Amino acid sequence: MKSPNTALLDDLVPGDVRERLFRRIAGRTDELVALTQDLIRIPTVNPPGDAYTTCAEFIGDRLAGRGFQVTYRRAEGSPGDSDRYPRTNVIARIEGARPGPCVHFNSHIDVVATGRGWTVDPFAGKVRDGKVYGRGACDMKGGLAASMIAIESILEEGVDFPGALEISGTVDEETGGFGGVGFLAKEGFFSRPRVDHVIIPEPLNVDRVCIGHRGVWWAEVETHGRTAHGSMPFLGNCAVRHMGAVLERIENQLIPHLNTKRTTMPVVPEGARQSTININSVHGGLGEDHEGMPSPMVPDSCRMVIDRRYLIEENESDVRREVVEILEALEGERPDFTYDLREVLAFPPTMTDSQGPVVRAVSAEIERVLGRPATQVVSPGTYDQKHIVRVGHLDDCIAYGPGILDLAHQPDEYVIIEDMVNSAKVMAAATLNLLAGGAR
Ligand SMILES: [Zn+2]
Numbered sequence: 001m002k003s004p005n006t007a008l009l010d011d012l013v014p015g016d017v018r019e020r021l022f023r024r025i026a027g028r029t030d031e032l033v034a035l036t037q038d039l040i041r042i043p044t045v046n047p048p049g050d051a052y053t054t055c056a057e058f059i060g061d062r063l064a065g066r067g068f069q070v071t072y073r074r075a076e077g078s079p080g081d082s083d084r085y086p087r088t089n090v091i092a093r094i095e096g097a098r099p100g101p102c103v104h105f106n107s108h109i110d111v112v113a114t115g116r117g118w119t120v121d122p123f124a125g126k127v128r129d130g131k132v133y134g135r136g137a138c139d140m141k142g143g144l145a146a147s148m149i150a151i152e153s154i155l156e157e158g159v160d161f162p163g164a165l166e167i168s169g170t171v172d173e174e175t176g177g178f179g180g181v182g183f184l185a186k187e188g189f190f191s192r193p194r195v196d197h198v199i200i201p202e203p204l205n206v207d208r209v210c211i212g213h214r215g216v217w218w219a220e221v222e223t224h225g226r227t228a229h230g231s232m233p234f235l236g237n238c239a240v241r242h243m244g245a246v247l248e249r250i251e252n253q254l255i256p257h258l259n260t261k262r263t264t265m266p267v268v269p270e271g272a273r274q275s276t277i278n279i280n281s282v283h284g285g286l287g288e289d290h291e292g293m294p295s296p297m298v299p300d301s302c303r304m305v306i307d308r309r310y311l312i313e314e315n316e317s318d319v320r321r322e323v324v325e326i327l328e329a330l331e332g333e334r335p336d337f338t339y340d341l342r343e344v345l346a347f348p349p350t351m352t353d354s355q356g357p358v359v360r361a362v363s364a365e366i367e368r369v370l371g372r373p374a375t376q377v378v379s380p381g382t383y384d385q386k387h388i389v390r391v392g393h394l395d396d397c398i399a400y401g402p403g404i405l406d407l408a409h410q411p412d413e414y415v416i417i418e419d420m421v422n423s424a425k426v427m428a429a430a431t432l433n434l435l436a437g438g439a440r
Pocket residue numbers: 108139140173202203
């Protein structure tokens with residue numbers, strides 16, 4: 001699928017430069033693997049946010065040694081930040097030969113807990129059958145390593161380029177990104193004129209360009225009751241039964257309704273091309289940590305967290321109203337039904353222009369490197385693009401990285417070495433194209 005735009009981009013990187021660059025990247029495969037292993041061996045598990053400073057300094061030291069200007073920013077006071085678990089971010093920048101645009105690669109350095117089911121050491125970085133294994137291999141230290149090798153290769157090759165290159169390693173993406181990209185965006189690190197194009201090497205598969213994500217709305221619903229002796233529940237008011245009524249409406253009314261809402265966003269997997277709701281948790285009555293015999297009490301409180309993902313065709317007030325309508329209806333129907341609704345988190349859907357510079361540049365290189373057209377996708381869940389678009393007001397942002405989406409957060413997570421090499425080639429050539437294209 002060659003568009004006139006692709007043809008235009010063809011001209012910006014001379015063929016011999018691209019060839020030399022690709023040869024150099026392929027020649028550095030062992031180094032790419034070693035870098036990925038080194039990153040995996042720093043166990044940046046979040047929560048609580050372990051070893052962030054160690055990992056940030058590892059990245060910063062390496063890039064400082066290659067001429068980058070390195071800045072560290074701790075997000076003091078952000079959720080989870082403490083002297084024991086400082087939220088340390090690193091940003092490295094190198095200027096080109098003359099003024100021009102800036103291409104920024106942003107990776108989160110945090111990984112989720114290992115969980116059960118591993119057959120290899122999750123923090124050893126074991127290599128087997130052309131894959132690197134470990135927590136974060138796929139999501140997203142393999143992508144971070146690929147972007148570092150891509151940019152380092154441009155510098156080593158001595159390619160003359162205008163503008164600037166940036167690489168950042170940021171924290172807390174897995175817990176909302178408030179101490180990472182959210183914090184840096186507020187400080188101006190993700191806005192023009194400092195930055196023009198952002199690529200986030202999240203694991204969306206080596207041949208796919210992720211142009212955005214669905215919206216998210218998290219809320220906690222609490223139903224209230226009145227406690228009494230469990231042998232005389234009619235003297236009390238059971239908060240858990242009230243929550244049962246809420247759940248019944250979600251099951252029989254809201255979910256069937258959500259199933260009818262389809263989107264034009266190219267969300268993957270296919271099942272997420274509609275509105276969804278997850279019941280994250282329900283807690284009521286006796287605490288889960290109690291031991292021994294339960295005491296005979298009527299529960300006076302029940303809390304439920306709901307995780308609603310919505311489409312670009314919907315808006316947040318409609319999403320909220322659907323839940324409020326259920327609660328208000330029950331208030332009218334059930335004696336003694338009272339509730340609170342607390343909104344925990346909300347981000348609207350985001351989708352960048354599918355003909356924007358970064359989408360076109362990366363798509364064209366995917367086709368060149370892999371010999372097949374790129375697919376444009378939208379992520380079912382949010383990632384740090386939300387802060388870049390909402391806080392930094394920078395729209396020319398995508399996710400593109402070598403990991404396989406389905407492996408993220410799984411036991412025995414891995415990244416395929418060949419995919420890392422190919423994605424590094426795509427990143428390097430797309431970067432040169434974007435820089436050569438000037439500020440758009
Ligand atoms: Zn990720």
